[in-house]
Amino acid sequence: MKDLLSAEDTNDIQSWIYSGYPHLPKSTYAFLRIDDQIRARQFLKGIPWQISSATKSRNRQAQSHQVLNVAFTAMGLLALGIDDETVEKFPIEFQEGMNAPHRGAFLGDISPGGKPDHTVRDYAASAVHLLFACHFISASVRDSWISKFQRDSSAGGLSLVGLELGELADSGKEHFGFKDGISNPEIHGFKGAGSATGEFILGYPNEQGCMPVSPLLSPESDPHDLLPPAMCDNRNMRDLGRNGTYLVFRKLAQDVSAFWNFIADDCRRRLGRAEPADLVWLASKLVGRWPNGVSLVEAPHFDAYSEIMQERLKAGSLNDFTYGQTDTSGHRCPFAAHVARMNPRDRIQGLSESEALGTTARHRLLRRGRRYGPELFDLKILDTPESWNRLQQLFQSRPEAQDTTRSDRGLFFIAFCANIREQFEFVQRAWGNNPHFNSAKGSQDPLIGTNSSITPGRSGIPIPDRDGGITTGLVPQAVSFRGGGYFFLPSIAAFRWICHGK
Amino acid sequence: MPRSGFVALIPVAPGRLEELERVLLSWGNDVLLEDEGGLKPDAFVDFRDQQFIHFMRFALLKVDNEQRLLITADFDLEIHDFLEFLRRKTTCPDAIWGLCVGWRKEIDFSLWFLNFVVVPEATYIAFPGVTLQRVNQAVALFKFRDEVLSGRFSPRRQGITEAARILVRVDCLFRAAFFIRNAAKSAYRTIGLLFSRKLDLSRQEMRLLWEGGRRVASSLNRVWWIRAFNILSRNPAPVAVPIWSSARPPFHRLTSFAGYPAEDSVFQNQLTLLTSFPAAEEARLRGVLRSIDLYARGLAFPGSLLGIATIHTVRWTILPDCHGVPGRIWLLMTSNYDGSWDSYISEFCARIFSGLDAIWGCAEGAPPAGARDIPAFKEFLRTRQIPAAVFYSAYKGGSVSFTRMALTLRPVNRLIAGLVG
Numbered sequence: 001m002k003d004l005l006s007a008e009d010t011n012d013i014q015s016w017i018y019s020g021y022p023h024l025p026k027s028t029y030a031f032l033r034i035d036d037q038i039r040a041r042q043f044l045k046g047i048p049w050q051i052s053s054a055t056k057s058r059n060r061q062a063q064s065h066q067v068l069n070v071a072f073t074a075m076g077l078l079a080l081g082i083d084d085e086t087v088e089k090f091p092i093e094f095q096e097g098m099n100a101p102h103r104g105a106f107l108g109d110i111s112p113g114g115k116p117d118h119t120v121r122d123y124a125a126s127a128v129h130l131l132f133a134c135h136f137i138s139a140s141v142r143d144s145w146i147s148k149f150q151r152d153s154s155a156g157g158l159s160l161v162g163l164e165l166g167e168l169a170d171s172g173k174e175h176f177g178f179k180d181g182i183s184n185p186e187i188h189g190f191k192g193a194g195s196a197t198g199e200f201i202l203g204y205p206n207e208q209g210c211m212p213v214s215p216l217l218s219p220e221s222d223p224h225d226l227l228p229p230a231m232c233d234n235r236n237m238r239d240l241g242r243n244g245t246y247l248v249f250r251k252l253a254q255d256v257s258a259f260w261n262f263i264a265d266d267c268r269r270r271l272g273r274a275e276p277a278d279l280v281w282l283a284s285k286l287v288g289r290w291p292n293g294v295s296l297v298e299a300p301h302f303d304a305y306s307e308i309m310q311e312r313l314k315a316g317s318l319n320d321f322t323y324g325q326t327d328t329s330g331h332r333c334p335f336a337a338h339v340a341r342m343n344p345r346d347r348i349q350g351l352s353e354s355e356a357l358g359t360t361a362r363h364r365l366l367r368r369g370r371r372y373g374p375e376l377f378d379l380k381i382l383d384t385p386e387s388w389n390r391l392q393q394l395f396q397s398r399p400e401a402q403d404t405t406r407s408d409r410g411l412f413f414i415a416f417c418a419n420i421r422e423q424f425e426f427v428q429r430a431w432g433n434n435p436h437f438n439s440a441k442g443s444q445d446p447l448i449g450t451n452s453s454i455t456p457g458r459s460g461i462p463i464p465d466r467d468g469g470i471t472t473g474l475v476p477q478a479v480s481f482r483g484g485g486y487f488f489l490p491s492i493a494a495f496r497w498i499c500h501g502k
Numbered sequence: 503m504p505r506s507g508f509v510a511l512i513p514v515a516p517g518r519l520e521e522l523e524r525v526l527l528s529w530g531n532d533v534l535l536e537d538e539g540g541l542k543p544d545a546f547v548d549f550r551d552q553q554f555i556h557f558m559r560f561a562l563l564k565v566d567n568e569q570r571l572l573i574t575a576d577f578d579l580e581i582h583d584f585l586e587f588l589r590r591k592t593t594c595p596d597a598i599w600g601l602c603v604g605w606r607k608e609i610d611f612s613l614w615f616l617n618f619v620v621v622p623e624a625t626y627i628a629f630p631g632v633t634l635q636r637v638n639q640a641v642a643l644f645k646f647r648d649e650v651l652s653g654r655f656s657p658r659r660q661g662i663t664e665a666a667r668i669l670v671r672v673d674c675l676f677r678a679a680f681f682i683r684n685a686a687k688s689a690y691r692t693i694g695l696l697f698s699r700k701l702d703l704s705r706q707e708m709r710l711l712w713e714g715g716r717r718v719a720s721s722l723n724r725v726w727w728i729r730a731f732n733i734l735s736r737n738p739a740p741v742a743v744p745i746w747s748s749a750r751p752p753f754h755r756l757t758s759f760a761g762y763p764a765e766d767s768v769f770q771n772q773l774t775l776l777t778s779f780p781a782a783e784e785a786r787l788r789g790v791l792r793s794i795d796l797y798a799r800g801l802a803f804p805g806s807l808l809g810i811a812t813i814h815t816v817r818w819t820i821l822p823d824c825h826g827v828p829g830r831i832w833l834l835m836t837s838n839y840d841g842s843w844d845s846y847i848s849e850f851c852a853r854i855f856s857g858l859d860a861i862w863g864c865a866e867g868a869p870p871a872g873a874r875d876i877p878a879f880k881e882f883l884r885t886r887q888i889p890a891a892v893f894y895s896a897y898k899g900g901s902v903s904f905t906r907m908a909l910t911l912r913p914v915n916r917l918i919a920g921l922v923g
Contacts, residue, residue: 091749091877205744208852210875213747232744350811350903351849355724359852422848422876430842436901437841467667468651 005189005197007055012228012243012491015057016069016133017201017416018190020181020368024067024135026142027166027370029249029412030149032130034079036157041080043156044070044499048492054190065137066145070495071247071487073097076129080498086240089215093420094246094486107425108433108450109481127161131249131487133414164251166370166412169379172293174371175254175409176283176447176478177379179293182318183343185364200366202418203231203242207362212418214241226497243491245416248365248424250484252448253410256376259283259478260395266472276388277302279395282472285463286446288337291382293318296333297326304384322357323347329464335439336461338447341431349438363426365415373409410479420486439464446475505631506584507556507576509819509836512618514569518601519562522571525597526560526891532770541894552587554578556634557815557838560892561774566827571602572774572888574836576815578633581619585612622817623788624795628805628902632909640908641900643915650918666918673911680910684803692800710789711796714860718793721856722808740856748869749878770814770895771843774888775835777865784820784831790860791818805906808854812846812902814838818861833865840901847883851876 005013021027034040052067072080074095077087087095096103132149136142142165150160174180186194189204198206202214216230216237227238263283267274280302284290290302294312298321303309312318324346327333333340335347345360346353377394381387417423431437432445442459444450460472490498514522530542556576563570577584589611592598599605605614629637650666703711716737722728723739732738779787798807807813816837839846850858851873858873862882869878897905908915 208874208876209744210871211744211746213749213877216746230746232746234746349901352724352809355809355853359849362848362852419877426844426848430845430848434842434845437845468648 003189004192009243010054010058010190012493013054013201014069014244014489014492015052015054015067016368016489017187017245017366018054019057020184021057021067021135022168024065024137025168025170026136026139027168028134028136028142028146029162029164029166030132030134030146030153030160031128031162031164032132032153032158033127033161034076034129034157035159037079037081039155039157041499043153043158044080044495048495048499051492051495053492058190065141067135069133069489071131071133071489072498073128073130073485073487077488077498079129082498086215086217086221089217089240090488091213091246091420093425094488098248098250098485099483107428128485130158131247131485164372164412166372168370169375171380173291173379173382174411175256175373175375175379176259176287177291177377177382178283178287178289179291179318180371180411181367181369182289182293183339184319184367187366195361195364198418199362199364199423200245200416200418202244202246203228203239206418207358212241214239216240222497224497224500226493226500228493240490240494240497241488242494244494245418245489246420247487247489248413248415248417248420248484249487250413251372251410251482252413253408253480253482255476255478255480256409257395258476260391262473262476262478264395269473270470274392274395276392277385279391280382280388282463285334286337286461286472286475288333288339289318291379295321295339296337297321297323300332302385321345322353324353324356330439331465331469334461334463336441336443336446336463338445341437341440341445342427344431344438347438363423363431365417365423365427368414368416369411370414371409371411376409410482413484416489441471443475446472447479449475450477505556505576505578505627505633506581507574507625507627507815507817508581508619509622509817509834510573510615510618511563511620511821511834512571512573512615513603514562514571515601515603519569522598522601523562523891525601526562529892531890532893532895541892553635553638554633555894556896557770557772558892558894559772559774559836559890561888561890563774563776563834563888565776565821565832566830572834572836574817576627576838578635581616582612585615588615620819620822622819623791624798624816624818626794626798626802626807626813626816628807628814629905629909630799630804632804634896637897637900637905637909640912640915641905643912643919644904644908646922647911647915647918650922662921665921669914669918673914676914677910679913688801688803695796695800706785707789707792710785711793712789714786714790715793715796717860718790718797718854718857721854724853725809740859745871745875747875747877748871749875749881770897771839771841771846772890772893772895773835773837773839773843773846774890775837775883775886776888777833777835777862777867777886779831779833779865781829781831783864786864787831787833787861788820791820794818794857804909805902808857810849810853811906812840812849814840814897814902830866833861838895840903844880847880848876851879 047068047070050068051070052064057067074087074090074097078084093103098104098107134142134145136145146163153160172179172181185199187197187200188194189197189201196205196207198204198210198212202212204211206212211232216234217227217240219236219238222238227240228242229235230237230239230242260279260283263279264274267278267282271278280291284296284302289295290299292304292309292313294309295318298312299306299308322345323333323340328347340347343360343364344356346356348356348359351359377390381390415424428448433449434440435442435444439462441462443461446461460474462471463469532541554577558575559573561572563572575584579587589595595605595607599611647666647670650663651670716735719728719732720737720739723732805811807816816835819834819836821832821834855873858879862868863872867886868882869875871878873879900908
């Protein structure tokens, strides 16, 4: 059940699943619509050799200056002429897409009554057929690729619906100033340890010993013998999903002023002052980590030069902790903090530590997010107490025009999972937006929760301590959903099959 | 006052179903948020006016072409007193009972109603014998303790806050006392059950009970004494052979149940599930359910059914008198639980899948791989779930785990309240 992947399989898996490309800081996400099926097929037939595989990514010498990955929406598969019967074999959430009205309500993107709480303006769901995601070593390489790609794709019967530019900051921080993308599961098939391969790659057993839903085709559907046979008791079928996965893409805009102003206001409301240390303390309590990424569980007090912080930062082992033994009551990292909701590890109310770990393992996401837009302030100032004063100057008064640039900034939430419903949607709904998860006392996730009018009676974030603790004021909607979709990231063999058709 | 409850299935008069549905839906529902039609204060039972109903639901079922009105309730009264309360409260009996079979103004309401009360095969109640008043008091004391500890309550009387903080440090003593008391109670109840007449079983029934219990226990190795039982009775955990999910197109929309857009935003939720079985399975099914019943009545600790601490009550009832389709029986499960449906089912599937398989493994339409195949199992349940037309929960702010904590620490919290005076 938990074997390493064969060389053949790693060669077939798109490299994005293997690596987030930390050495390629620039990225672009091109959303395309297929206008001409025949020309598009011809164009796409030339793509598979450009797609990087996990083997290439593993072999560091072969790392190039740019890496291409391609994913499809369900509409895209139909637009390429894949028959309804095959597309209907995909899970319903993928078929419907993220922007279907009831699914939007389910995820909290739209209020239950259908009143849109966010402007899903960036992409209409039906218009996006393909996602070309390319990562680059520098902006110049990116620019030249984009101009060439625009020419080629329009000649290939594709029109560009949207083009997004992402980047990975040197500091690894998102726009609020916190280190991002720390907690990422390892895949057993690659590393020999970590989550079951089937949690993130189709065609393998997951933590439950069950194969994720994957479209199985009859051998007649694959005359060129491109697809691998299905495993276990379905060996006579061909597995279109094997070595592929589902990709969740969400563009989340971040209102940095709103977030830090809320922090400053809340400190002032409770303490009558907004000392820099209080600001960082409160913001870190909401996130669950200090700005440099060290967990509140390991370092309950910020001391940039303390042994544990230095050790964690040096070793890069920011993720090696559990709540259970040290923080059962949430006095260090609150239950309602963002990281404790998204990955509760061994601390879920009503479960023992080992049971909670088992539950968490079934709802993990492999994240490949990048941020976009310029920084509002130098985020590195958050890492050393000496420069915190700067933060106080930035947010001590409340001029709305602090963000003079009015730039759009935020992050692209990109995650892989073998079961969108049990992984992404579950985490978003049952953990993130659920006002009653783990002593949340009516609050929602302080960062990605739908902190809007959807849930009446919702409350601020409870921050417990030995003396009862505090509850913050209502958190503003500092992160808002701007658009996104569910994609199928096929294996390279499946990509060839899709281009060839039946 | 004793804690009791019932499951009643009243046949609906032919052609009156839609009318009845309209009446029920107009009362609102606690699975909905207020602006979507939460339970209305002027519903036919004024739920604000009482201190003894824990949960109540009304739902409309269709069993083998027969329409039935399902009523379940949990309350702190004798059933006769409760029915008397119900009768008194029904301002316009014709508007609801008049739409059911056999109701006339002249007849005795309780006697008429009792005809339709069915005895559940298995019942689990998180806090048996604990009245709603006691729960409310414990929760209020717990909230009061928070107030005192935060110092907000009596800023000038710092001494009290300090004393309370010292008391809180010895919480563990009260937890231990709670544990010991309940362990003793469990042992006493179990011994009582074993020697009671209820267990006067035939050989065949004993065998079914034993087999059912073994099947439920096989995936519960995480509980030390069940592990010991499994080792001693050579009852290995089911082998997890990799299997394909049997979730197959056409896929059902599982996002949220029709009519409950805010299913996860409410504290308490309910599940009414109607599944059918081949009649040949009846004896086996009864064996499994009786073993669960025995556990729930005897060994179960307050607030925890085999380690799952989200269930307030659950009842499994094999429906009698359903002869529409020969060779088929119906199992009704009614449960009141905390939080989101997704988590609730996922927890069950992951942690006691052999128990779920023992119950639903041979239900019609159950996934071949059983509860281990979570997507298919969720689909199986969702397509057999029945919406509650009316649902009332008294636990507006209290999950099972919170209630358990409040009850455990009630003595220490009373001391703190006593300090304040």
